[in-house]
Amino acid sequence: MKIAPPLILSILLAGCNVQAKHDNDNDSDENVTISGGEGGNLSFDLPFAKGQIKLPDGAFKGGDFDIDGVKMYPGGTVTGFNVVAADRGSTVNIAFKAPAPPEKVRAYFVEEFKKKGVTASAAGDAVSGKSKDGDTFKIRVQPVGGGSQGTVDIQSDD
Numbered sequence: 463m464k465i466a467p468p469l470i471l472s473i474l475l476a477g478c479n480v481q482a483k484h485d486n487d488n489d490s491d492e493n494v495t496i497s498g499g500e501g502g503n504l505s506f507d508l509p510f511a512k513g514q515i516k517l518p519d520g521a522f523k524g525g526d527f528d529i530d531g532v533k534m535y536p537g538g539t540v541t542g543f544n545v546v547a548a549d550r551g552s553t554v555n556i557a558f559k560a561p562a563p564p565e566k567v568r569a570y571f572v573e574e575f576k577k578k579g580v581t582a583s584a585a586g587d588a589v590s591g592k593s594k595d596g597d598t599f600k601i602r603v604q605p606v607g608g609g610s611q612g613t614v615d616i617q618s619d620d
Contacts, residue, residue, distance in 0.1 A: 492549055499542035499557075527556050527614060530594050532574040535560040535567050541611075556614040564603040564610045571601055 495507040502517035526534050534540070538560035546553045560567045564587065571589045575582035582591030589601040596619070603612035 494547040495545065497542070497544040529599055529614075529616070530575070530580045531578045532571065532580070534558060535562065535570050535610075537561045538567075551620065552618045554614075554616040554618075558612055558614065559606070560603070560610045560612065562609055564605050564612075567603045567610045567612065568601070 492509050493507070494509070496504070497506075498504040498517075504515045504517055506513060506515075526540065535558075538558050540556060540558050542557040544553075544555040562570075568584045568587075568589050572582055572584050575589075575591055580591055580594060582589050587602050587604055589603075590599070592598050593616075597616050599614065599616045601612060601614050603610050
């Protein structure tokens with residue numbers, strides 16, 4: 463049906479708080495920032511508009527990431543993210559929870575990167591490395607309840 467996309471878009475926009483940016487704001491910031499977290503709250507700041515959207519609860523469930531073919535720890539879930547893209551470089555931060563102890567989660571990442579030919583090493587509470595395209599990453603994992611919580615930080619200079 464061709465009527466569905468406009469209808470869905472209008473429903474999403476009805477729940478938004480969007481503000482237009484104007485050229486006379488003396489804001490030459492061309493950065494793009496998008497953030498989301500548990501509860502379905504999504505915010506964005508683009509060169510032409512900024513605002514917030516409330517997505518359905520569980521919108522990030524099943525969220526995943528991929529660094530050179532290495533995916534989230536099995537059974538893990540994305541709980542939030544933040545992306546900042548600038549003219550020269552970008553930063554991606556992803557928060558997650560995993561159903562295993564931190565040592566097991568870190569070992570999983572080191573082993574999976576090794577299988578993919580990516581150099582990564584564990585030190586302290588983190589796994590650090592450099593992706594095949596030169597982006598540096600750090601995956602920090604701490605204990606929480608019967609499992610782990612952590613962050614994935616990826617820095618690109620492109």
